[in-house]
Amino acid sequence: MGTSGVAASAVDVWKSYGSGDAAVTALAGVSVEFERERFTAIMGPSGSGKSTLMHCLAGLDDVTKGEVWIGDTKVTGLKDKGLTELRRDQVGFVFQQFNLLPTLTAEENITLPLAIGGRKVDRAWFDTVIDTVGLRDRLSHRPTQLSGGQQQRVACARALVSRPEVVFADEPTGNLDSRSGAEVLGFLQKSAREFGQTIVMVTHDPNAASYADRVIFLADGLIVNEILDPTADAVLETMKHLDAFVGAQ
């Protein structure tokens, strides 16, 4: 792990798709730091660039301009091999859907990043994670035998088990009912608070964002606001202003 207090950062990141008239600027100079051991939510209306920012931060996509750092590693400029290893060893992912390989059991899915990297499973840590997500009796099941909420919890466990520098979650509760969603969010919150895991979560649900320690707001590819220790109401309020702000433009 790095020595500074920042797990991931973006420095004046620009990202545009296409060229000429058809060019779309998804990120227009975003600078942001994500402190260690904190749970940060990225909010914003649809199309504001949340996913793009997360992809750029996680080394899944390259930036048009600017720099991205994960811990002490400068992500910008890394080749495929470096990016792959970065994702494998320093980043954990939870996607909105399709997080698991259908041919593997829950346990195999959870330990997959370690297996790919040829690393040993830290049994004690594994047990802690499993018990926290409450999956002990589901370990030998295949994804098709699990509910959506259970699948997302498996995905969370997988993201955590390699103790990455930062876990990125893109609308992890987007496909879940509110109860399952709450379980997953509670788990993410607990990971940050009790295990000191840095988490960055993209969401457009104010309620989900309220689980975070900090919420940053994105609109039209720019960070426009930020709230610390949010409540759902505060987030909702800010979003309203944001809509007004976007509408005014």
Add this chain to the structure above:
Amino acid sequence: MLRATLKSLLSRKLRLVLSALAVVLGVMFVSGSFVLTDTLNRSFTDLFTNVYSGVDVSVTAKEKAGSPGTLPATMVDRVEAVNGVEKAVGQVNGSARAIGKNGKVLTTAGAPRLGFAWTGDESQIEMRDGTGPKTDTQVTINAFLASTGGFKVGDQIELITLEPKKKFTVAGIFGYPGGRDSLGGELSAGFTEPVAQQLLLGQKDTFTDIKVTAAAGTSQDQLRDRLSSELGGDYVVKTGTQLAKDQADQIQEGLKFFNYILLAFAGIALFVGIFIILNTFSIIVAQRTRELALLRSMGASRGQVIGSVVLEAFVIGLIASVVGLGAGFGVGALLANFFATFGGGNLKLAGIGLPMSAVISSFAVGIVVTLIAAVMPALRASRIAPVAAMREAATPDRPLTRPTVAGALILAAGGTAMGFGFVQQSLVLIFGGVLAAFVGVALLTPLVSRPMVSLIGRLLSWSMPGLLGRRNSARNPRRTAITAAALMVGIALITGVSVVLTSATASITKLADTQVRSDLIISGETGADGTSAHFAVDTIDKIKAKPGVRSAFGFAGEPALVNDEQSWVSSVTDVLAMQQQFGLQAKEGTFAPLGATQMAISEDYATQKNLKLGSTMRIQLAKGEATTFTVAFVWAKSQVMQGMVLSSSAIEHLRIPQLNNAFVQVNSGASVTDVQKSIEPFFADNPEVSVQDRSAFVKQQTSQFDTVLLMIQILLALAIIIAVLGVINTLALSVIERTRELGLLRAIGMRRAQVMRMITVESIVISVFGAVLGIAVGTALGVATVAALKDEGITELGFPWMTMVQYLVVAAVVGVVAAILPAIRAARLNVLDAIAYE
């Protein structure tokens, strides 16, 4: 509906190209065979037209007992006296094999090695150097022989004829118009007439035929009719045109057989192609479930859905046939050229043509094969319920009961057909039975797929990518099974043949070791042009006179007329020595030297021909009158020696009154090697004949099997290549299907190399599974065949272990190769696009 079909066709180019390629290759094989044989046919027709262009009419003696007859010299004058004959020239033709500078007999790939009498009347030749033969020790050779053996005018050349090798001086070298060294790859040497008669026919003042030139105003046909009425029924009179046609027809008969063999292998390749196309369509239909369901919910009828898939198949079949036909034309032309240059030895090719048979069969085969393959997927597509459009597209694993039951039934039917085929000696039944057995096994394969795949996969899954690859290959048992079954076909056929040949080798070896007491075997090589080596009868006496020799005897054999039917007859020099060395037991009568008109027969032969002690058969040999032979004794069933033998006095009535092989037993205590050394000098002037000890002889005999196996492997290569295409296809389709999974794996840190390894393991598992199936099925087929051939003398069962291991290794390599393209494609996927892939 048509629009929708064509659109969906174009949107899946890659998979279609791959599956169409299977049809293209099969059709290419079919049309290539037709183009090749058609070109060769016309080339040979041209060749013989050329050969007989200087002959108006030819007169020969009637064939006697299957051997060409000869004409006395007086016949020439008789022919020349006939009205309308301008000139009659007696011709002498026979076999003359030149010995090359390395002491080995020069061979051809099938063209004859000719000796003839130089008449000074050679109309269509061009002297290149020197003259015709002037003295009895001179020969004039064709330029092809000169270049093959490196002979120049003035060089010494040794030739084997009816007599052992004799030395001549090359007096001249001739070629043919157009700068050709030979007419069709033949090696020929012209002697002076008396020498030719002595060496080629063994008789002075005889001719093989008379070449007749018609006087001006007399047509070929008129002259032929006149000559045949004047000469009577003992002679065959033919026009040059007729002769050319007869010869060409004979070659065409051979080529037809060759074509059948090629087509049989093309059929196997196409059969494998059906598996591949079937698989592709099944996968495509599965992937299109939602699309088809949507069509159904919008009101498309089941018929329309079937029509859509069938139409797609038809279009693919049509395109593949056109491409395959074109490719086949190219391959046929290429092979014809190859044959003309290397196989036939400078045969002049007629222009390459596209026979109608090639066109028709290409389209028929290409389209029918594709349609057959599409029927099942089309039916399945039509059963997709409209509600499936709303559901997640995953197709649940269907139960395997139906295919398993069907597979068992078809396998049983195939086995029965094979059994009947063996009993009735029907190749079609056997072949059909084998193919049905393959279909049956293919249907049963999904059942064994899971356990087998996990077993094979276990060897490869020491790492995470390996484990994933193994799991992936076990994911869709039907798909894996069909892909592997396609590979099974080729390997099973090779393994089956290999088991039979290994068993035959084992049987022959055992037979030789347990029942044959001969220590040395003298035999000659048989040329590709049909000549067989021979040596003088009195050699046996010389051998017997050598110290250490206990007994020696030889056989001479030729076709003859037995009770007016052509069949092979043998004469043995010493029937007692034969009995002793071959361990024969008397069944009826007792072994005793055969009298001039006596014969001995085997028990089998007696049953077959309904003969017993004292029965008689009328046998017409090449020379002399027909003679009645009496059965003097019958020997009991033996695997070493079957059929019949005549007394040694019959040998002199053969066309070539010499021995083809001989068997020697040494005294106990005597050294086989010493005896071998002492008798080898008798054959010093006959490099075609060799003396071998028993095991060397057996090895040499059985080594022919290797050539057979090699040929089959070459011909089956295409079926295996098509199967490999199938593996590539399945993998490529799986990669497309699992795009999102690949994206996920890459996102959570799987390296490109690991992705490639995962695909490669899947590929190896499928290929090795196919090979294991093939080896198992092939072994079963081989064992069944061996059991059926027990009465034919294949009593031992042998397994080609080494070969089997080789196939497994090759299959693994094939797996690696087949994985290359799909693996690269998978590794190159853009992670984000892949995750977002629908």
